[in-house]
Amino acid sequence: MLFTDSIAALSSGHLPSGVAIIRISGPHVRFALETICGSLPQPRLAHYGALHASDGRVIDKALTLFFPGPNSFTGEDCGEFQVHGGRAVVATLLAEISGLPGFRQAEAGEFTKRAFLNGKIDLLEAEALADLVNAETEAQRQFAVMNSGGAQSEFYLGWRRRLIHARAMIEAEMDFADEGDVPGSVSTQVWRDVKLLIEEMNRHADGYGKAEMIRDGFDVVILGAPNAGKSSLLNALVRREAAIVTDEPGTTRDLVEAVLDLDGMKVRITDTAGLREPTGKVEAIGIERARERAKGADLIVLLEDMTSPVAVLDIPAGIRNLRIGNKLDLSASPEDGRYAASISTKSGEGLDRLLDMISAMAGEAIGQRGDVLPSRLRHVELLQQASGYLELALSTQDLVLELKAENLRLASDRIGKLSGAVDVEDLLDVIFSQFCIGK
Numbered sequence: 001m002l003f004t005d006s007i008a009a010l011s012s013g014h015l016p017s018g019v020a021i022i023r024i025s026g027p028h029v030r031f032a033l034e035t036i037c038g039s040l041p042q043p044r045l046a047h048y049g050a051l052h053a054s055d056g057r058v059i060d061k062a063l064t065l066f067f068p069g070p071n072s073f074t075g076e077d078c079g080e081f082q083v084h085g086g087r088a089v090v091a092t093l094l095a096e097i098s099g100l101p102g103f104r105q106a107e108a109g110e111f112t113k114r115a116f117l118n119g120k121i122d123l124l125e126a127e128a129l130a131d132l133v134n135a136e137t138e139a140q141r142q143f144a145v146m147n148s149g150g151a152q153s154e155f156y157l158g159w160r161r162r163l164i165h166a167r168a169m170i171e172a173e174m175d176f177a178d179e180g181d182v183p184g185s186v187s188t189q190v191w192r193d194v195k196l197l198i199e200e201m202n203r204h205a206d207g208y209g210k211a212e213m214i215r216d217g218f219d220v221v222i223l224g225a226p227n228a229g230k231s232s233l234l235n236a237l238v239r240r241e242a243a244i245v246t247d248e249p250g251t252t253r254d255l256v257e258a259v260l261d262l263d264g265m266k267v268r269i270t271d272t273a274g275l276r277e278p279t280g281k282v283e284a285i286g287i288e289r290a291r292e293r294a295k296g297a298d299l300i301v302l303l304e305d306m307t308s309p310v311a312v313l314d315i316p317a318g319i320r321n322l323r324i325g326n327k328l329d330l331s332a333s334p335e336d337g338r339y340a341a342s343i344s345t346k347s348g349e350g351l352d353r354l355l356d357m358i359s360a361m362a363g364e365a366i367g368q369r370g371d372v373l374p375s376r377l378r379h380v381e382l383l384q385q386a387s388g389y390l391e392l393a394l395s396t397q398d399l400v401l402e403l404k405a406e407n408l409r410l411a412s413d414r415i416g417k418l419s420g421a422v423d424v425e426d427l428l429d430v431i432f433s434q435f436c437i438g439k
Ligand SMILES: Nc1nc2c(ncn2[C@@H]2O[C@H](COP(=O)(O)OP(=O)(O)OP(=O)(O)O)[C@@H](O)[C@H]2O)c(=O)[nH]1
Pocket: 224, 225, 226, 227, 228, 229, 230, 231, 232, 233, 244, 245, 246, 247, 248, 249, 250, 251, 252, 253, 272, 273, 274, 275, 326, 327, 328, 329, 330, 343, 344, 345, 346, 347
């Protein structure tokens, strides 16, 4: 695909910064570089020199790079100005570029969109690039870098090949059938593989929860009676005063959430109102929120003050929990078998052990690093549709081969939409608008 206009944007972060990178792409890039640098830099070699405005003023001395298409990120001619990251420098240069014929400011994700439309990357790789830009933890980075390198694409391509093969076999069988000679063993093998594919697709789609956990975090909710030390625990784990602590029971009313990077995994910790018979409206709502919030947790930490234990036992079913004893510094009998761990938020004793336990549980829930997982709800929906068509292909009456073949085609079409190999025009705006400007 050829675009007739050229785009420009600041691709580096907030200003002022040491260096700012302004990126341009499109058919007018050569002209822009010649005009602003005085001459076209050697392809892919940094050129150092003054950048000039149209009235002859020097804008800055900068490094300029030229990446001729099609061997560039977008597949078009691309350029990069690495200037000093002052607001006025960037504003002047951007205004200068925008004033050149054919240029306009890029929209969010437009460089990546052009890369996709020019066949440089597929849709899964584009989505993974967005994830890479947004990655905050090591697990997120590893997941994104693996997929931006094509791991997810290759995985689905394998399925698509098997489906195309199955369809070819069935269509061949249809031709044989006209001649009254049906090689039954071939089709038995094909349907066996289709059945296997359905299982593989469903299992893979189930992995979305793990991808969500990598992106949104492993969700830990602290529950316990008033004054158990829940807010103190949250503060100790995240090492800042995220929640108010007092010796007054019923201090915390609302949910207080903080995020932790634990061994490269994002972990969300939520402090809640102490559970008891509420003494007023606000506390009643707070306790209701605590109970609601706990239902969606990946792990509940049940905290008890060991010097006056009040066990909270009516926790939501089916969610893992750790019963933890607090105020070890005041406790006479620290080796209490009721608790998975004994801690003191005051002295810090036992906190590392608790963090190790949470980390192990998060690691187990997230699964092996390097697993290929569906990373968007879009993927899960297409996978479910594909496996639905395969179910239909299996269940359609044996003799209607045309129907079976059509359902195989629809399934492989859905898998093709994952990478954008099959028409996805309607999706593009949704996907690329989630990017930042300049990417
Ligand atoms: N000695 C000792 N005191 C603690 C410890 N942890 C918390 N406390 C104290 O216990 C009191 C209650 O602590 P909070 O963290 O507010 O307890 P909470 O469970 O959040 O209480 P609510 O929000 O009212 O439900 C405060 O006075 C804390 O300083 C501990 O490990 N040792």
